[in-house]
Amino acid sequence: MWAGAAKYTNDRDQCVSSPAIPEKRSGGVVADEGAEAKLKLEGQLRPHRSTRLVRGQSAPLDSHSHYLADVSVPPASHPCPDPPSLLVERPSAMDFYHRSALILDALDAKKGSVKGLCMSEATKSRKPGEGARFLKVVVEVLKYRPHIQHLLTATKLLAQEPTLFVPPSSTAAAASAIKSGVAASASKALKQPKKYQKQAPTPLNLASVMVHDLMFAKRGLTLPKEHKVRKKLEKYKPALDKENEREKRRRKVATNEGLQIALPEKVASSLSSIGKGKKREHDADRFAEEAGAGLEAVGEIRWMRVNTLRWSVEQAVEWFEKGGWEMFEDVEEMLAAAQAKPKVFALDAHIEPLLALPASVSLPTMSAYQDGRLLAQDKASCMPAWVLLAPVLADAEEALANGLDTEGEEKKRGKGLRVLDATAAPGNKTTMAAALVAGDPINGKVTACERDQGRFKVLKDMLKRADAKNVQPMNVDFLSLKPDDPKLKNVSHLLVDPSCSGSGIPSRLDHLVPSAPEEEQLSRIRALSNFQIAILSHALRFSGAKRVVYSTCSIWEQEDEGVVMRVLGKKEFREMGWRLAPRDEVLPTWERRGRVEACGGDKDIADSLVRCLPEDGTNGFFVACFVKDEDAEPIPAPPIVAQSIETAEAVEVSAEDDETDAPALVNGKKGGKQAKKAKSTVSQAARIAKEEVVGKAPEPKPAAAKETGASEKKGDKKLSKKQLYLLKKEELKRKKAAADE
């Protein structure tokens, strides 16, 4: 292990907050004051040195003390350079409501998907089952949200109780803004003080979560009976009930469920099993984690990867057959047979360690899933590691078969291969790559980079679960690694699966959140594609790199073929010998390939690429494989595609988008190292994206020069209305063509 790795893997880990406080649950949310008292008795809680709301900002417990618990401040000498969540030490009874409302705020600000944000919030405290509980509560609130907002308006609850949902340190301006009934100005007023505001949910969302529990949760509000907020809210119950009944009559529905936004049946049924009973908590967490990564069953198939670090495909087949499962060679046949017999499975035709089961299969009952011998991973998500490493595996087998097992021939069988996963969490592709290169004859290693601290923890959990001992995880920004670092010179194979829009994942529950205006979406996608180009370009610069696989779970051309064409358009990479691996090295029998039109009409380029859509039984996905041949003539510049001349734009993009995952939050609200790092990533992305057909990225101009560089500035601006119109038209044409197919 090299020194840098140790720094990143160990130091930060020690910064985890004090042990998670067990909670006494009484329903959907948490009431943990009893637990806290118990812990105090047991001496597990650090004594409260000072009572503050935020670090360095003292605020006596005032009349709002009902709202938030006090927070103990770590001693000045605390070794942690980056103290974790400001709420961590002593969550109040309101904590779960508060954090659920923060998730709703983040959703409203388009900072991620429902599942991704729930998981990301849960990783802050790492309580078992918390991700699933957030998911359940947030989805329930979202389903009722329009109705709850109606109730709040009709009963004037927010206006009459201006401080009830406002954190204690908020200014009087906030209170008066709320009184005026304008939620937007209230939340604007809450922007002060900044540090605190970072942790304060908007009153509207906090009220929505609490009114949801008061009105629609089976066990009602889970605050202690004497809690001031509970007592105040309960006074409004008769008025809320009255309005609720009136609304049911008006909408001609008999039950409260009739007031919800409907969920697709599949999503509803998978959610209904979450959090039922303590036994299922672990599974529920896993559900949320997998859902966050877009790994839940798509359509009729549940894809399961045999984790060859713990098991072999042969052992898996034997295990299934012993348990009365019938094996099929063909997935379609298996699905047909599943109508009559649920215990059926099939071997996948494209990816060796992959099995297909009926989507109805119950994972909690499957011991091989519980102990990590089988991992739930969508087929498309297995493609990148397979495409990256299948040729090495084939070479190794051939070399062994031909007796090339001597010292001098080791290279030919891939011995000691070094893989680098640039953007690794939650670790599905990392663990698959690790499994493919582990043990004889390759004995390879994987270095896994993950920039986000919370997601890094998820990555480490996944490595443990998969028993991936040949992986070196690093909590680091991949862009900060030096491609010519001598310690990384043996890295020959890279996985680049950067944050993307996640538009290929059909079950992200995003229909519960109003979609962003189109222009906003377009600019977000442009920013994402610039970021993706930066990460991919960085990977191609690694001195020992020979094969680089780029993938997204997006279906947008701008993030898929668009990125590939813009990278192939760079003279720098063509001169290094980079090109796309031909179809026969990239899942040759997979039928859906790149879009010819998006590849400037070049059929060979399109043929080298793999696309997946939900109708293929997978998530929407895209895979491209770059190979370097330094001895061959550089490939000619590819055709220029309309979108490839889109100008780069340092658009601020939201980060913890999903597990599915977007680049880190760069909206100026996120302070500290993380934000600075992220900001540098995005501006670097924007700068690199400016390199078009030739040359290096221009050095950033001094501020004054920027001001006067009018013509260049023009090019850097957002798309014109005409460009937007053309893009939209193109998109409609494509959608129509896809529908006709």
Ligand SMILES: C[S@@+](CC[C@H](N)C(=O)[O-])C[C@H]1O[C@@H](n2cnc3c(N)ncnc32)[C@H](O)[C@@H]1O
């Ligand atoms: C799409 S996810 C990767 C999913 C992963 N490959 C898997 O299969 O489980 C992208 C991840 O990259 C991380 N990321 C984004 N920018 C990064 C950077 N510059 N360096 C390292 N990690 C980054 C995000 O935090 C996110 O966890």
